[in-house]
Amino acid sequence: xxxxxxxxxxxxxxxxxxxxxxxxxxxxxxxxxxxxxxxxxxxxxxxxxxxxxxxxxxxxxxxxxxxxxxxxxxxxxxxxxxxxxxxxxxxxxxxxxxxxxxxxxxxxxxxxxxxxxxxxxxxxxxxxxxxxxxxxxxxxxxxxxxxxxxxxxxxxxxxxxxxxxxxxxxxxxxxxxxxxxxxxxxxxxxxxxxxxxxxxxxxxxxxxxxxxxxxxxxxxxxxxxxxxxxxxxxxxxxxxxxxxxxxxxxxxxxxxxxxxxxxxxxxxxxxxxxxxxxxxxxxxxxxxxxxxxxxxxxxxxxxxxxxxxxxxxxxxxxxxx
Amino acid sequence: xxxxxxxxxxxxxxxxxxxxxxxxxxxxxxxxxxxxxxxxxxxxxxxxxxxxxxxxxxxxxxxxxxxxxxxxxxxxxxxxxxxxxxxxxxxxxxxxxxxxxxxxxxxxxxxxxxxxxxxxxxxxxxxxxxxxxxxxxxxxxxxxxxxxxxxxxxxxxxxxxxxxxxxxxxxxxxxxxxxxxxxxxxxxxxxxxxxxxxxxxxxxxxxxxxxxxxxxxxxxxxxxxxxxxxxxxxxxxxxxxxxxxxxxxxxxxxxxxxxxxxxxxxxxxxxxxxxxxxxxxxx
Numbered sequence: 001x002x003x004x005x006x007x008x009x010x011x012x013x014x015x016x017x018x019x020x021x022x023x024x025x026x027x028x029x030x031x032x033x034x035x036x037x038x039x040x041x042x043x044x045x046x047x048x049x050x051x052x053x054x055x056x057x058x059x060x061x062x063x064x065x066x067x068x069x070x071x072x073x074x075x076x077x078x079x080x081x082x083x084x085x086x087x088x089x090x091x092x093x094x095x096x097x098x099x100x101x102x103x104x105x106x107x108x109x110x111x112x113x114x115x116x117x118x119x120x121x122x123x124x125x126x127x128x129x130x131x132x133x134x135x136x137x138x139x140x141x142x143x144x145x146x147x148x149x150x151x152x153x154x155x156x157x158x159x160x161x162x163x164x165x166x167x168x169x170x171x172x173x174x175x176x177x178x179x180x181x182x183x184x185x186x187x188x189x190x191x192x193x194x195x196x197x198x199x200x201x202x203x204x205x206x207x208x209x210x211x212x213x214x215x216x217x218x219x220x221x222x223x224x225x226x227x228x229x230x231x232x233x234x235x236x237x238x239x240x241x242x243x244x245x246x247x248x249x250x251x252x253x254x255x256x257x258x259x260x261x262x263x264x265x266x267x268x269x270x271x272x273x274x275x276x277x278x279x280x281x282x283x284x285x286x287x288x289x290x291x292x293x294x295x296x297x298x299x300x301x302x303x304x305x306x307x308x309x310x311x312x313x314x315x316x317x318x319x320x321x
Numbered sequence: 322x323x324x325x326x327x328x329x330x331x332x333x334x335x336x337x338x339x340x341x342x343x344x345x346x347x348x349x350x351x352x353x354x355x356x357x358x359x360x361x362x363x364x365x366x367x368x369x370x371x372x373x374x375x376x377x378x379x380x381x382x383x384x385x386x387x388x389x390x391x392x393x394x395x396x397x398x399x400x401x402x403x404x405x406x407x408x409x410x411x412x413x414x415x416x417x418x419x420x421x422x423x424x425x426x427x428x429x430x431x432x433x434x435x436x437x438x439x440x441x442x443x444x445x446x447x448x449x450x451x452x453x454x455x456x457x458x459x460x461x462x463x464x465x466x467x468x469x470x471x472x473x474x475x476x477x478x479x480x481x482x483x484x485x486x487x488x489x490x491x492x493x494x495x496x497x498x499x500x501x502x503x504x505x506x507x508x509x510x511x512x513x514x515x516x517x518x519x520x521x522x523x524x525x526x527x528x529x530x531x532x533x534x535x536x537x538x539x540x541x542x543x544x545x546x547x548x549x550x551x552x553x554x555x556x557x558x559x560x561x562x563x564x565x566x567x568x569x570x571x572x573x574x575x576x577x578x579x580x581x582x583x584x585x586x587x588x589x590x591x592x593x594x595x596x597x598x599x600x601x602x603x604x
Contacts, residue, residue: 146576256445
C-alpha cells in the first residue's frame with residue numbers, strides 16, 4: 001500500500017517538471033505524453049489517489065483503532081491487543097464467529113450445487129431461453145435489503161405464508177418459528193443468501209459451460225458414458241478454474257455479509273444469529289465503541305487473506321501448467 | 322445430438338427448471354401482492370377460513386399513496402439515483418484511464434499496481450466501515466451525498482479497471498499503431514481510437530457499477546442520518562418501521578418502487594449486464 005502512494009507522488013513531481021516547459025513550447029507537452037511512464041502515471045493518478053484515501057488510509061486507521069480504546073467523542077489511547085483478547089473471550093463474539101463460518105460454508109455449498117444445476121439446465125436449447133435467463137438473475141439485481149424484506153414478511157411469526165402453505169398441505173400442525181429461534185433463523189438466512197447468490201453462480205458457470213465444445217460430450221457419449229459420468233469426467237474438470245474463482249468471490253461476500261442478517265433477524269433473537277459484520281456494527285456504531293468494533297471486523301481479515309491467497313496460488317499454478 | 326425420451330426430458334429438464342423459476346420469482350410476486358392488498362386482508366390469521374394469501378379480492382393503491390405522501394420516499398429515490406449516477410461516472414472515468422494504462426503501457430511497478438488494484442477489489446466494505454465513518458466525520462462529509470459519492474468508487478473502480486483492462490487487451494494493438502503512424506499522439510489515439518471501440522465494455526462496466534451502487538447498504542446506513550438525505554434501502558429500513566411495528570403494505574410498496582428503476586435499467590441492458598457479471602470474475 002505504501003508503495004502505491006509513493007508511486008502517485010513521484011508522478012506528481014514528474015508533472016511539475018513538465019508544466020513550465022509546456023508554457024514555453026506547447027509541442028513539448030504532447031511529446032512528453034508519448035513517454036509511457038509519464039502517461040501511465042497521469043492516467044493512474046485519480047485511481048491511486050481515491051483508493052489511497054478511501055481504502056489504504058482507512059485500513060491503516062482501522063488497525064490503529066483496533067489497538068486503541070477509542071469511542072465516539074473520546075480520542076482514545078493505545079491499549080495493545082486488549083480489544084482482540086476481549087472479543088475472543090466474549091461469548092457473543094464466539095457465536096458470531098462460528099455463525100459466520102457456518103453461514104458461509106453451507107450457503108456457498110448450496111449456491112454452488114444449485115447454481116451448477118441451473119447452469120446445466122440453462123445450457124440447453126429451449127424456447128424462451130433468454131427471458132428465463134434474464135428473470136433468473138433478478139434476485140441478484142434487486143437491492144438485497146428490499147428483497148430480504150419480502151422474505152422477512154414471508155417468514156413473519158404471525159402471518160407467514162410459508163406456514164400457511166405447509167399447514168394446508170398437511171406437513172405441519174403448529175407454526176414453524178422461522179425467525180424467533182436462533183437455529184431456524186440461521187437457516188432462513190442461509191436460504192435467502194442462497195436464493196440471492198445462486199444466479200451469480202449459475203450465470204458465470206453458464207458462461208464457462210458455453211466455452212466447452214459439445215463435441216467432447218458427444219465423444220464421451222459414443223464411448224458409452226452416461227449423463228453423470230459425462231458431467232463428472234468431462235464437464236467438471238474443464239469448469240474447475242471458473243468454479244474456483246466464483247467460489248472465492250462468493251466466500252468473500254458471504255463471509256463479510258451484513259445487510260441480509262441486519263434486515264432478516266437483526267442478530268436476534270438474543271444475539272444468536274449475529275455475523276462478524278453485524279456484531280461489529282452493533283459494538284462499533286450502535287454502541288459507539290469504535291476500537292472494539294474495528295477489532296471485531298478485523299477478525300475477518302485472516303480468513304479473507306487465506307481465501308485470496310489460495311486463489312492467487314491456484315491461478316498461478318494454472319498459468320504455469 | 323444426444324437423444325432423450327420424452328418423460329426423461331420432463332423429469333430432468335422441465336420440472337426442475339419450473340421449480341427454479343417459481344422459487345426465484347415467488348418473493349417478487351409476494352412483494353407485489355402485499356403492496357396492493359388492503360390492510361384488512363393483510364393481517365388476517367393464517368388459519369382463518371376466508372384467507373386467500375395468493376391473490377387479493379380488493380386490490381388497492383392505498384399503500385403507494387401513503388408511501389409517497391407520508392414518507393420522504395421520493396427524496397430517497399432521487400438520492401439513490403443521483404449518488405449511483407455520479408459515483409458510476411467517477412468510477413468509469415478512473416477505471417477507463419487506469420485500465421488503459423495497465424493494459425497497454427509499460428512502466429515500472431505495473432505488475433504490482435495491477436495486483437494491488439485486484440486486491441482492493443476483494444476488500445469487502447464491511448471490513449472498513451468503522452474507520453471510514455471516522456474519516457468521513459473528520460472530512461466534514463457526514464450526512465452529505467458526497468460521503469457516498471466518494472466512497473462507492475472504492476469498490477467500483479477496481480471492478481471497472483479490471484473489466485476494462487480485460488476489454489482493452491482484446492483490441493488489437495495494430496489499430497493504435499496505424500493511428501500513430503498517421504500522426505496521432507498516444508493520448509489522442511487512446512481517446513479517438515481505443516475508447517470508441519471499447520464502448521460495449523464501458524456500457525457493461527457502467528450498468529454493473531450502477532446496480533452495485535443502487536444495492537449498497539452499509540456505508541449509506543452509517544454515513545447518513547437525516548431522513549430526507551437517505552437512500553432507498555436505508556430509508557426503508559430505518560424510517561418505515563416504527564418501534565416493533567412493520568407496516569408491511571407500505572414496506573412492500575417501497576421495496577417495489579425502489580427496485581423498479583434498477584430492474585428497468587437491467588432489462589434494457591441484460592446482455593451488457595451479463596458480460597459485466599461474467600467479466601467481473603475473470604481472473
